[in-house]
Amino acid sequence: xxxxxxxxxxxxxxxxxxxxxxxxxxxxxxxxxxxxxxxxxxxxxxxxxxxxxxxxxxxxxxxxxxxxxxxxxxxxxxxxxxxxxxxxxxxxxxxxxxxxx
Amino acid sequence: xxxxxxxxxxxxxxxxxxxxxxxxxxxxxxxxxxxxxxxxxxxxxxxxxxxxxxxxxxxxxxxxxxxxxxxxxxxxxxxxxxxxxxxxxxxxxxxxxxxxxxxxxxxxxxxxxxxxxxxxxxxxxxxxxxxxxxxxxxxxxxxxxxxxxxxxxxxxxxxxxxxxxxx
Numbered sequence: 001x002x003x004x005x006x007x008x009x010x011x012x013x014x015x016x017x018x019x020x021x022x023x024x025x026x027x028x029x030x031x032x033x034x035x036x037x038x039x040x041x042x043x044x045x046x047x048x049x050x051x052x053x054x055x056x057x058x059x060x061x062x063x064x065x066x067x068x069x070x071x072x073x074x075x076x077x078x079x080x081x082x083x084x085x086x087x088x089x090x091x092x093x094x095x096x097x098x099x100x101x
Numbered sequence: 102x103x104x105x106x107x108x109x110x111x112x113x114x115x116x117x118x119x120x121x122x123x124x125x126x127x128x129x130x131x132x133x134x135x136x137x138x139x140x141x142x143x144x145x146x147x148x149x150x151x152x153x154x155x156x157x158x159x160x161x162x163x164x165x166x167x168x169x170x171x172x173x174x175x176x177x178x179x180x181x182x183x184x185x186x187x188x189x190x191x192x193x194x195x196x197x198x199x200x201x202x203x204x205x206x207x208x209x210x211x212x213x214x215x216x217x218x219x220x221x222x223x224x225x226x227x228x229x230x231x232x233x234x235x236x237x238x239x240x241x242x243x244x245x246x247x248x249x250x251x252x253x254x255x256x257x258x259x260x261x262x263x264x265x266x267x268x
Contacts, residue, residue, distance in 0.1 A: 001210060002217055004106055007143065009206035010114045011136075017199035018121045021192055023183065026126055026167065030133050033163070034117050037140050040156070048147050049213055054222050054230040057149050061231065064155055065242055069249045071163055075170055076253035082174045083259060 005045060011038030025081060029074035036067035106146045112139040126171055134164040148221025 011034050018031030040060040047056015113136055120132035137160025144153040183191070222230075231239055 001213055004110050004143075004217065005210040005213055006207065007110045007113055007140075009203050009210065011117055011140075012206060013199040013203035014114075014117045014121050016202050017195045020195035020198060024126075026171070027129070030120055030129055033133060034120070034136065037137060040152075041140055041143060044144055044147050044149050044152065045217065048217050053148060054226060057152055057222065057227050058230050058235055060144075060149065060152050061155065061227075062235075062238060062242060064152070064159055065246065068159055068163075069246060071166075072249050072253045075166065076257040078170065079174065079257035 008038040008042035008045065011035070011041065025074060025078040029071055029078075032070050032074070033067060036063060036070070039063050040067075103146070106143065109139045109142045109146065113143060126167075130164055130167045130171070133167075134160055136160075137163070147217065150221070151224050151227050 015031045015033070015035030015038060018034065019028060022028055022031055040063045043056045043060040043063060044053075045056070047053045047059075050056070116132045116135040116139060120129050120136060123129050123132065138157060141153045141156035141160065144150075144156055
């Protein structure tokens with residue numbers, strides 16, 4: 001076996017570890033990116049190994065673009081959480097003020 | 102395996118480990134960028150020039166957007182407030198599951214051939230393959246991208262205070 005086959009396995013495993021362990025949104029985005037990258041490398045290697053490089057490249061392009069989509073979704077969710085984090089203490093303060101009255 | 106492929110393989114995995122281990126987001130972004138760039142170099146080594154360029158562009162744009170996001174919304178600050186003991190407790194199952202995943206994937210590729218050389222398709226052939234063989238998938242991907250962009254715009258809109266909604 002060519003040792004380069006261990007690269008997608010390592011990337012996938014590291015991404016999975018990060019996905020389980022990391023608790024911040026940016027950490028999760030990086031972890032998913034690692035997994036997507038591993039899948040893309042695996043597709044390219046499989047295409048070359050099977051003698052169908054075009055198929056491997058096409059599927060890898062799809063996977064890379066899917067990775068871009070998840071990154072966009074991740075940023076959107078992170079931005080939403082930022083606004084919610086700013087909003088929540090204000091709401092709590094308002095409730096406290098009403099209780100005081 | 103050629104020297105260049107081994108070098109970039111090691112660099113890819115090392116940078117990925119660094120991105121996973123560090124907690125400083127600025128360093129994680131740089132390590133993640135190095136991972137993507139060296140993976141692009143791996144694509145180039147296996148004749149996927151088009152994919153390599155796409156990967157480099159995507160990785161760089163994602164890294165820049167990380168920096169912009171972190172500067173705007175304070176993403177550099179560590180938001181992981183778990184105590185050290187809890188972090189170690191969380192790391193154990195993650196490591197076990199990740200290593201199992203690695204073992205399964207390694208077992209799956211055990212029988213693969215040593216030689217990884219073949220004719221490198223040119224850009225025209227890749228484009229023709231995408232349009233002719235995977236036309237529906239390509240259309241679906243474009244539609245999904247549009248939907249994601251619209252959805253992301255809706256989700257990430259700024260919160261308007263209740264009193265200012267009518268004005």
